[in-house]
Amino acid sequence: MKFFAHLNTAVQVIGQYKGQQPFGIFIKDFFRQDKKYGSRDRKNISHLCYCYFRLGKGYPLLTVEERIVAGLFLCSATPNEMLAQLKPAWNDQAGLPVEEKFSFVNAVSSSSASGAPDAAPAIFPWKDALSAGIDHEAFSGSFLVQPHLFLRIRPGKEKMVQQKLDGAGISYGMPAPHCIALANASKIDEVIRLNKEGVIQDYSSQRVGEFLQPELLAAAPGVRVWDCCAASGGKSILAWDVLGSIDLTVSDIRESIIANLKKRFAEAGITKYRSFVADLGDPQATLQLPVSPQLIIADVPCSGSGTWSRTPEQLYYFEPAAIARYRGLQQKIVSRVIEKLAPGGHFLYITCSVFREENEEVVSFIQQHFGLAIVKMELLRGYDQQADTMFAALLKKD
Numbered sequence: 477m478k479f480f481a482h483l484n485t486a487v488q489v490i491g492q493y494k495g496q497q498p499f500g501i502f503i504k505d506f507f508r509q510d511k512k513y514g515s516r517d518r519k520n521i522s523h524l525c526y527c528y529f530r531l532g533k534g535y536p537l538l539t540v541e542e543r544i545v546a547g548l549f550l551c552s553a554t555p556n557e558m559l560a561q562l563k564p565a566w567n568d569q570a571g572l573p574v575e576e577k578f579s580f581v582n583a584v585s586s587s588s589a590s591g592a593p594d595a596a597p598a599i600f601p602w603k604d605a606l607s608a609g610i611d612h613e614a615f616s617g618s619f620l621v622q623p624h625l626f627l628r629i630r631p632g633k634e635k636m637v638q639q640k641l642d643g644a645g646i647s648y649g650m651p652a653p654h655c656i657a658l659a660n661a662s663k664i665d666e667v668i669r670l671n672k673e674g675v676i677q678d679y680s681s682q683r684v685g686e687f688l689q690p691e692l693l694a695a696a697p698g699v700r701v702w703d704c705c706a707a708s709g710g711k712s713i714l715a716w717d718v719l720g721s722i723d724l725t726v727s728d729i730r731e732s733i734i735a736n737l738k739k740r741f742a743e744a745g746i747t748k749y750r751s752f753v754a755d756l757g758d759p760q761a762t763l764q765l766p767v768s769p770q771l772i773i774a775d776v777p778c779s780g781s782g783t784w785s786r787t788p789e790q791l792y793y794f795e796p797a798a799i800a801r802y803r804g805l806q807q808k809i810v811s812r813v814i815e816k817l818a819p820g821g822h823f824l825y826i827t828c829s830v831f832r833e834e835n836e837e838v839v840s841f842i843q844q845h846f847g848l849a850i851v852k853m854e855l856l857r858g859y860d861q862q863a864d865t866m867f868a869a870l871l872k873k874d
């Protein structure tokens with residue numbers, strides 16, 4: 477019976493949530509206000525809610541309760557206690573390939589008032605807006621699977637990190653050298669000294685290192701790098717590790733963000749760098765850059781659509797009008813920063829978006845307005861690796 481109580485609470489939570497804040501924060505507040513839920517209850521209720529959001533825009537005419545159960549079935553790789561109680565007829569089918577499982581849900585969907593049956597592509601309905609090279613069906617289906625947690629091992633710490641993980645009995649995969657893939661709930665911060673020995677960084681984000689190779693950039697030691705949307709410094713630490721000694725400047729829009737970065741850099745052993753705060757969407761903003769940078773890393777604000785497997789509520793609440801707003805901001809930011817790039821310098825444009833308008837079209841804008849030439853451009857597919865999907869383009873100024 478307890479799973480029916482969890483289902484009812486999940487229906488209640490979903491009814492109250494309107495998408496204004498990350499769902500993870502909302503549900504924590506919900507549980508804080510009502511102390512009767514134990515940790516197992518909280519885990520199950522959260523899981524049911526996330527199963528609902530993982531269906532994205534699919535099955536809109538099912539009731540909330542039906543959608544939660546459909547999501548639970550589609551997201552379960554094996555039979556389980558919860559499904560056995562909530563939908564016994566589907567539990568034995570949980571291990572089937574997901575394409576086959578859709579037919580069970582479609583049968584319910586078409587027997588409700590919905591008419592046409594649904595399937596994976598309906599989860600993410602903006603197929604025509606996707607960047608080149610994304611398999612729409614596989615991408616849509618990827619929302620049903622929780623992504624891995626990835627750790628990037630810092631240079632020289634390879635043996636130590638693997639020994640520590642083995643010693644703690646934590647199982648992991650290695651999709652690439654220096655890259656550790658773990659189950660999402662792994663408590664590696666109790667085992668690894670984060671930022672010093674390894675950095676929590678998605679696999680695709682780690683692959684941005686392929687664009688930072690010294691031979692590609694013809695970078696000499698001491699190359700002047702500006703990470704202009706640095707957040708807590710994930711790309712800066714990567715550049716530091718790949719390029720060796722760099723002359724680093726970081727900036728972001730708010731002081732509190734730079735404060736987090738400083739803490740993280742201290743843990744990472746990065747002590748020599750400059751930082752400032754600037755709103756790069758404002759053409760009048762003061763940029764406290766000492767000399768013109770030879771490499772600008774612009775990991776710009778974006779829809780984040782390549783990361784929605786981690787926050788599937790965004791997939792559910794997304795309004796496509798937001799894409800043009802992001803593109804407008806991205807064009808302002810690149811226009812503001814490229815004028816500072818040294819002649820012969822490189823500009824690395826990065827998003828975690830799957831939308832062409834934020835990716836290839838901004839690159840075309842850069843080519844047309846600033847005459848930069850593409851050195852390397854790639855959609856970093858993560859959806860087939862339980863990772864984020866990102867886009868990166870390296871351009872060169874004459």
Ligand SMILES: C[S@@+](CC[C@H](N)C(=O)[O-])C[C@H]1O[C@@H](n2cnc3c(N)ncnc32)[C@H](O)[C@@H]1O
Nearest residue numbers: 705706707710711728729755756757775776777
């Ligand atoms: C995708 S995140 C960067 C992630 C970071 N590079 C990393 O690897 O961890 C984009 C960053 O752009 C910043 N940002 C948003 N709007 C901005 C603006 N108008 N000017 C400057 N930075 C901005 C955000 O605060 C956010 O930290």
